[in-house]
Amino acid sequence: MSGPALEVRGLAKAFVLHVQGGVRLSVLDGVSLAVQAGECVVLADPSGAGKSTLLRSIYGNYLVRDGQVLIRHRERVVDMVGAPPRLMLDVRRHTLGYVSQFLRVIPRVPTEQVVAGTLRARGVEAGEALGRARAMLERLRIPERLWALSPVTFS
Amino acid sequence: MTRYNFAYLDEQTKRMIRRAVLKAVAVPGYQVPFGSREMPLSYGWGTGGVQVTASVIGPTDVLKVIDQGADDTTNAVSIRKFFARTTGVATTTSTEAATLIQTRHRIPETPLREGQILVLQVPIPEPLRWLEPREAETRKMHALEEYGVMYVRLYEDITRHGRVAQTYEYPVIVDGRYLMRPSPIPKFDNPKLDRSPALLLFGAGREKRIYAVPPWTRVKSLDFDDHPFEVEHWDRPCDLCGARGAFLDELIVDDKGGRLFICSDTDFCARRRPAGDPPRPM
C-alpha cells in the first residue's frame, strides 16, 4: 500500500482561555507535512513556535477541529481529527507512539513494568511482555540494575 | 361461668387461620402472615401453636401436648388442660394414640403416621433474620431464592469451630425451594421432617406467621459437600429404658457429679420400661 505513513493537511490549532477572559491564542495555522514509512522528520524551530503543540495535536492530546491528520492504521487511512475516542485509543495502542521531553511517570512502578505495560495493553501475556521489555531496555543501553527501579530516579 | 366457643377462638378467626394454613400447605416452607390473636397465655409461650391447634382441632380428635419431649411439664399440662376445657376433646400421652400433637422443641421418637398432625411452636420464623433485620428485604430474598447468606453463616461456623455449630433450629430447604427455620428442635430431629407421613404445621404467634410441610415432602438440612449434615450421637443408652438412638437429656442427680442420661421423650421411654417400674437413679 503506497502513501505516507503520516500526513498532516492544513492543521490549525488555537486555544481559547475562558479562565482568562476568553483570550484566543492561535498557535498553528495551516500546517502541512508528510512522513513516509522509515523516514525521520525533524521539526526545528525556536521555542514557542508550536513544535510541541503540533506533536500533541497529531497524537490527539490536543483537540483539533481544523485540518486533517491522516495515519495509516491497520491497512486503512484514518483521520485522527474527529475520530471517535475508541478509534484514537486503538491507533495509539498499535500505530502511534509518543515520546515526550518530560516523562510523566507513576513513581512506584518499576521501569521494566512501565515498558511492558504497553505490550500488555495490547493483550500480550505478562511473561512475554516483560521479556520483550527487557530486551528493548538492553538495546537502548539502560543498565540492568535500573530496570527494577522507577524511572523517576533517572536523569 | 363464661362459656367459650369450641376451642376458645371464634369461628371467623378459625376460618382466617385455616385459610392461612391451606396457603401454607400449598406453598411448603413459605411463611404466611396471619392475624394472630391475643390468647390467654403470653407471647413466647406457644400462642402460635395454640392458635393453629385451636383452628384444626375437631370433636373426634385425640390431643397430645408435649414440651421438650415431656407430657408432664407445666406448659404441656396447662395447654392440654386448656384444650380439654374448651373442647371436651380426649387427651392422651401416647404418641401412637394421638391424632393431633402440639409440641415445643421436640419431635416424638415414635414414628408418626399418615393422618396425624404435628403442630410446632415457633419463636422466630425467619431463618435469615440473624443477618438481615429488615422484613422487606428478607421477603425479597425468599421470593428471589437469594440464600447465599445462609451459607455464609455455615461457612463462618466451620471456620470458627471446624464444623457447623448450630445444634438446634438447624435451617432446611423445603421441597427444594424455600429456606425454613424448623422451630427450635434439636438437629437430631431434622431427619424426621424429611418425607414425614404426617402433616407438619408451624405457628409463630408473636411474629404472626404460619408455615407448613405437607406429608411426604422432601426436607433437606443445609450443608457443604465436604462438611455433610450430621446428627448428635450418644455413646451410652438411656439409663431408664436402655434405648439407643434416642435423644437423651442429661440430669444431674447429686452433688458428687452423678448424672443420668434419659430419653427426653417421656412417652417413648415409659413404653419401653416394664409397667409400674418407677425411675431409679443409677
Add this chain to the structure above:
Amino acid sequence: MTIEHPSATVADRPLLSVRGLGKRYGAQIGCRDVGFDLWPGEVLGVVGESGSGKTTVLDCLSGRVAADGGQVTYTKADGSVVDLRRLDEAARRRLLRTEWGVVHQHAREGLRMNVSAGANVGERLMALGARHYGRVRGRALDWLARVEIGESRIDDLPETFSGGMQQRLQIARNLVTEPRLVLMDEPTGGLDVSVQARLLDLLRGLVEDLGLSAVIVTHDLAVARLLAHRLLVMRGGLVVESGLTDQVLDDPQHPYAQLLVSSVLQP
C-alpha cells in the same frame, strides 16, 4: 485513497450504551440527558464537583435509584442485549451479583462487617451455588492475595482492617465472580495519600489483567488521569465535556472544564 473512521476495530458492540439518562429529585435536577458508550476493556471516568450529578449517574446505572427517563442497554456475556430499565428486579439483582460489581466509597456499605474476610469474598460464590467449603475458601485465599491482603487475615472481621484494606476487601468481594463491568464511586475517597496510591496501582493492574470495563466516579482528577481512558466532565447534572482523558485534562474546551483543571493544586 479512502479516508474513513471505522466505527469499531475490535468488538462490534458496546458493553454499555446510555442515552438520555435523567433523574430529578423533586425540582432538583440529579442528572439530565446523559449519554455515552462503554466498550469492553475501557475505563470511563466521570468527574465533577459535589452536586454535579456524577453519583446520580452511577446510582441510576446500578439501579440504586430509578431513573426518570433514558435508555440503558447492556450486552450480557451470552451476547444478548438487555434494557436495564425494563429488567425485572430478580434479573437485575442477579446481574449485580454476577456480571457486574459495585464498589462503594465507604467500604462498610459494600461489606458484611460481622462476618470474616473469607466469608465476604466467598458469599457471591455460595449465592451462585458453590457448595464445597474447601474450594470456596481456596478461591477466597486466592483473591485476598490478589488484592494484597495477607493470607493470615482470611478469618478476621473487616472491622479489624484499616480503611485501605477494607476497600481492597470490597474489591475482592466484587471481583471474585469476574464481572465484566464494575461501577466505582470514589474508590479512594477518604484514604490516606499513600494508601490511595497503593489502591490505585492495584486497580490499574486488575483492570489491565482482567480486561475489566469500569465507570469510575471521582472528584479527584489525578485518579481520573491514572485510571480512566475517557472522561465525562459533569456540572449541574449535565455532561459539559467528554473525550480522551489526556485530551480533556491537557486541552479542555468547555469553560467549566478549564476552570476545574486549572483549580487543581500542584504540589
